[in-house]
Amino acid sequence: MNSIFYNRVAASTAHRAIRDELSGMVLQDTMLLPCLMEIALNTEDKNHHKACWIAELVFEANLQLLEPYLSDFCKTLSSYKHEGAIRSISKICLFAVSSNQKQPGLLTPEQLQQITEACFDWLIDPDGKVAAKAYAMRALYIIGKKQEWIYPELSQILSQDFPQHTAAYKSAAKDILRKIARQQSS
Numbered sequence: 001m002n003s004i005f006y007n008r009v010a011a012s013t014a015h016r017a018i019r020d021e022l023s024g025m026v027l028q029d030t031m032l033l034p035c036l037m038e039i040a041l042n043t044e045d046k047n048h049h050k051a052c053w054i055a056e057l058v059f060e061a062n063l064q065l066l067e068p069y070l071s072d073f074c075k076t077l078s079s080y081k082h083e084g085a086i087r088s089i090s091k092i093c094l095f096a097v098s099s100n101q102k103q104p105g106l107l108t109p110e111q112l113q114q115i116t117e118a119c120f121d122w123l124i125d126p127d128g129k130v131a132a133k134a135y136a137m138r139a140l141y142i143i144g145k146k147q148e149w150i151y152p153e154l155s156q157i158l159s160q161d162f163p164q165h166t167a168a169y170k171s172a173a174k175d176i177l178r179k180i181a182r183q184q185s186s
Contacts, residue, residue, distance in 0.1 A: 002035045009039055009054065010047045014084070023057035030065065033058070037069050040085075041076050049085035056088035063099050066092070067106070074111040077118035083129050090122055090135035097142045116143055116150070123157055130165070134172040141176050144183075151180050 005025070012018050026032045036058070039051035059066045066073065077093070080086050093115045100106040107115070119136035122128050137158065144150035158173040165173070 002032060005032050005035050006039065006047075009036070009050050012050050012054070014053060019053050019057055022054045023061070026054065026058050027061055033065060037072075041069070041072050043076065043079040043081065043085070049082040049088075052080075052085040052088040052092075056091050059092050059095055063095050066096065070096070070107065070111055074107075074114040077114055078121065083132070086122060086132045087129060087135070090119065090132040090139070093119060094135045094139045094142075097139045101142050101145065112143065115139065116147075119143075120153070120157075123154075124161075130169045130172075133169060137172060137176045141179055144180070151184065155180055 008022060008025075012022055026036055036051050036055055039045050040048055040055045042048055045051075073092070077089065080089055096107060097112070097115060100112070119140050122132050122136040123140070125133075137154065140150055140154050144154060155177060158177055162170060162173055
């Protein structure tokens with residue numbers, strides 16, 4: 001592992017400028033990506049959430065860089081507990097399923113199942129934050145276009161949880177429920 005880069009990740013904060021700088025370093029020198037992913041995929045590392053923040057920006061810029069790590073990434077999804085990590089990881093899942101929809105084959109059926117399970121877990125977590133839930137519901141909506149059992153489950157969860165959530169959650173849920181209704185009527 002690159003100890004200089006590890007120390008930069010460990011010393012980083014959630015400030016966008018710092019995350020942009022570190023993600024830019026990885027995009028400029030992809031030899032840093034294995035180190036970043038080693039930290040991000042090790043949920044026992046106290047800095048894994050910081051690596052996830054950076055990985056989110058790296059994969060937003062170039063999702064192809066995730067491909068060699070997809071298997072380990074998907075296997076690790078259920079291990080994340082830190083809210084900062086889950087927010088970024090749920091967004092990476094949304095990137096992956098969106099890309100898979102446009103170019104099928106990026107995700108194996110097993111990886112798609114692992115993402116589906118993680119997204120439902122994040123969505124029903126009573127202590128989960130709204131951002132992660134919003135990314136999860138959007139990812140599930142996309143997956144549901146190919147797997148018909150998802151929409152009834154997703155609709156039920158969103159409708160049930162609607163009253164006890166924030167305005168941001170309600171807005172995202174309303175949007176997804178509207179899209180599901182349109183998708184099912186077409």
